[in-house]
Amino acid sequence: MDETVWVGIDVGRHEHHAAAVDEAGTVLWSRRLPNDQPAIEALVDRVADMKLVVWAIDMTAPESALLRGVLAARRQHIRYVPGRVVHSMTGAFAGEGKTDARDAVVIAQTVRLRGDLATITVPDDVAIELDLLTGHRNELVAERTRGINRLRGLLTRIFPALERCFDYSTLTGLAFLTRFATPAAIAVASDEEIYDHLRGHGVRRPTIPKMITKARVAVAAQTVTLPGEATTALLLQQARNCQDLWIGVFQATSVPVRSSPFEGGCGGVMSVGRSSSLPLWKTAPARTRATRCGALTARQRACAASISL
Numbered sequence: 001m002d003e004t005v006w007v008g009i010d011v012g013r014h015e016h017h018a019a020a021v022d023e024a025g026t027v028l029w030s031r032r033l034p035n036d037q038p039a040i041e042a043l044v045d046r047v048a049d050m051k052l053v054v055w056a057i058d059m060t061a062p063e064s065a066l067l068r069g070v071l072a073a074r075r076q077h078i079r080y081v082p083g084r085v086v087h088s089m090t091g092a093f094a095g096e097g098k099t100d101a102r103d104a105v106v107i108a109q110t111v112r113l114r115g116d117l118a119t120i121t122v123p124d125d126v127a128i129e130l131d132l133l134t135g136h137r138n139e140l141v142a143e144r145t146r147g148i149n150r151l152r153g154l155l156t157r158i159f160p161a162l163e164r165c166f167d168y169s170t171l172t173g174l175a176f177l178t179r180f181a182t183p184a185a186i187a188v189a190s191d192e193e194i195y196d197h198l199r200g201h202g203v204r205r206p207t208i209p210k211m212i213t214k215a216r217v218a219v220a221a222q223t224v225t226l227p228g229e230a231t232t233a234l235l236l237q238q239a240r241n242c243q244d245l246w247i248g249v250f251q252a253t254s255v256p257v258r259s260s261p262f263e264g265g266c267g268g269v270m271s272v273g274r275s276s277s278l279p280l281w282k283t284a285p286a287r288t289r290a291t292r293c294g295a296l297t298a299r300q301r302a303c304a305a306s307i308s309l
Helices: 037-046 062-073 083-092 100-113 125-158 171-177 183-187 191-200 205-220 229-250 298-305
Strands: 004-010 015-021 027-034 052-057 077-080 254-257 268-271 290-292
Touching: 004 100, 015 100, 027 037, 027 100, 037 062, 052 062, 052 100, 062 077, 083 100, 125 229, 171 191, 171 205, 183 205, 191 205
Parallel strands: 004 052, 052 077
Antiparallel strands: 004 015, 015 027, 254 268, 268 290
16 A cells, blocks of 8 residues: 555553554554564554554654664664653643543654654664663662662661761671670670671771770760660661672672673673772772673683672
């Protein structure tokens, strides 16, 4: 058929709703389809005899990944109609209320009337992998920050002076809380016991005397025992163990990524970052890099394998 059709798709997690309009703006059909490959391919086949088919979707979130992949594989033209544009255009067309069917028609009518909408292309594998890895790491950073804040909140409840003493985003501060989280626990321990404990957890020798001095000053400033101290100390122990886990995860500083065709086919590694928010490390949190023909040490491979994408 010598005809141009515009197909608008309201994207959903489990189901999409598609509607097609012709050059006059008449709705040709409207239907719901599941988010699976056979249904999407059947939809493409339905308009295969048209002269030109322009597809439009309202989101590029993961819910639309399969839809975009199938359309790209069938060499279809895809335009992006942002949700705010759909909302503003809704009043220009007949109908009341908000339904998936109506949104699909609005998307189709919008792409028919506007020629300035962005074209959607499928990014290459390297770009997708970088996006997944950096997104995963950002989630880990956010979760670790929440854990540190929870730990500080618990410690402030029973021993605010100690909370101010150390940086609990490092192993140095966390090592102290393994055993000494209350004024009584510090008061009954000798300097030698505290020293041996911190050395056993890998704290550097020059740092330990300063830590002991700060802890003694904090104990001297608080002689009262607050309610719930014992239970809070147990919760601090659990929170501290969680922070150890996150630090172990972040020590997986490199994970393998597939090579780009622009790199001559060489394999590479991507630094998942060493964050300035983690004082053990110095480089920027959002910094990623791919090195040509990079290699991972056995320890790095083991750490990288511990991260579940």
